[in-house]
Amino acid sequence: MSAADTLPSDSDTTPPQPRGRLKVFLGYAAGVGKTYQMLDEAQELRRKGVDVVVGYFESHGRQDTIAKTTNLELIPRRKTEYRGSIFEDMDVEAILRRKPCVCLVDEFAHTNVPGSARLKRWEDVQVLLAAGIDVFTTLNVQHLESLNDEVWRITGVRVRETVPDWVVDAADEVVLVDLTAEALQNRLHRGVVYTAEKAKRAMENFFTETNLTALREMALRHTAHEVEGRLSSVAAPARDACQTAARPPEPPARHDRILICLTERPSSAVLIRRGKRVADYLHADCLAVHVQRLAPSGPKIRYDALEKHLSFARNLHIETHVLRANDVARAIVDFARERNVTQIFLGRSSATNLFGGFCSTVHRVVRLARDREITVVAERLR
């Protein structure tokens, strides 16, 4: 997402608080060393005299990690009672009062205890950044919203705690913490990451060599994507004629605009993630539309499900629209033309109607919009 969203506006009369910088230590599993490296850099800053505190830290009982917190100031956790149990969470208010220069916040994707001021830890981090505090945080690649379906297909695990991509895209730095899958498995064997029993279960399920290697590749590729995203804001140098690449020059890039067609069906979540991911990679605009059928004979719409999809899309910074029309396919195509959409994304669920015929919305959109690119998104089952 554009940096402009997070910048203070020029019209403010009071000089705006400079926003803190966000640095993300990205890994692909527990135990690769994200927290360790984050603490290592914090120690280096402390030695240089920078005012750095630990806002939240999860040791998981790892001795070498705990040793890395020596001499670092820890902000005590806030204790909350919920249904008779005591939960501990980051104390945002205390950090704001303390106002350090740099604050370490472990486990960026964490969901806060019910009843907290904000639902997610990444939202707490936004508050710290807005107060001008620099934040170091840790994240595993599988918690990125756009990769949720891919991670599920590869590992069979549906990650529940996700972070919208724009939050990470807006980070000033994303640094990969790399470790080979083999070395991670060795760490598990030696009991460095989890207790013996938990390690054994982990290796039988999520921490298989195939899963870890695939996730690691994903983390490398995603970091490359983040680096590339930041590159586009750096001026390109003039190049010598002799340095031109071997490949024929790409015709001037057109501006892509992607339209995601939502329904109330569950598969819309996959459609939204996929459409948004493609839009991000193509640096395209992204819109979403839902067309309600006016005809009374139409199926009854489950508004709660639809509303959930629309708000999910908005959370990912997708502009949403709801239209009402008799002819759904025609309304989609007209809207696409009106808004100069270059590519229409449709779900497969709507490819078969009650009669399984070709008069379904997908086939009609394909027929009506022969002048646009149309993507029919896969039903990706495991």
Place this chain on the structure above:
Amino acid sequence: MSQLSNVHPSVPRRPSPDELLDRVQAEERRARRGRLKVFLGYASRVGKSFRMLDEGRRRNERGEDVVVAAIQFPLTPDLEALMANIEYIPVLKESYAGKEYEVMDVASIFRRHPRVCLVDELARDNPPGSRNPKRWQDVDNILDQGISVITAINLQHIEEQQDEIQRITGKRPKETVPERFLRSADEVVLVDAAVDDMLQRSGSSEPVDVRRLSELRELALLLAADVIDGQLENYLRANGVALRWGSHERILVCMTPRSDAEAMLRSGRRNADRFHGSLLVCYVRQGALNAKDRAIMDANLALARELEADIQVLEGEDPIDAIIRLAREQKATQIFVGHSAPDPWKEFWSRSPVDRLIKAATEFDIRIFPHPQTS
């Protein structure tokens, strides 16, 4: 000669007996050999030597017999601390034609025969008359003796990356290591660092340096991802596991003489590049083409080759079935097809092929491209 005849039809293949034998022999050789671990960085001072020595220190503390066989002096205090308890086999200083060289003392390493050998600056050249012209070849010999090696290399010294390196930095390092040696490693670890931190270390804030370092960093990340992708495939093959979905995009463009292949190919290339994925192009041959269609297909194939696509020509009664089979085999994630030019007399594919593909190929994204005559 027609270009079509240059392209071999693809047939799903089993390994030949010779290939199987090669594989078994390679595995046996590998079992006797030491293990190679490489720390890959995108620039100097990114922290490769630190990671290498730190791993050596930890192994040493766990009781493994570790020696340092090459390291760049003078050491920074943190590197010196890491090396404090590790044995060092000094390099031999030699000069040739007025140039100073540091050569690993391979003979002493063989005699000492440690379990693990740490080798910094893998890309170094040896002077003429040495055991091997290159340090990486010395490492290869050490591995053959059953000694494991942990080493560090800067991306800029990978032979196959030289064109890109020159494009980014304007320089071409003289000392290089072939990429296949990197790919032969048992483990490759990327040593990443924020560009800002690198600039701080060098005291620069020039946009040119930001761009240069960022481009090198991206290249290193993608190279590492690619090496790992290869390792994953080897692992899956060796264990007979099928991974239906990899973690990178594979785009399959289906060409016909009747659709706008050029737009699909260019978009396919652009999408593959943006996703750092791969581009695959197929054409289903159905009987003989007339001269005009043949000329169109030749031009399309030439463009596909120019765009560095992997081209497959399929034979099949039913193009839809052939395309789906290929897409599954190649683990495609997206299929690009085009609307045909309106042709009332003869549709190239019978019965609205696009509709049939949408119905049948449920596990892929299908992207349908317009035909220029309809827009």
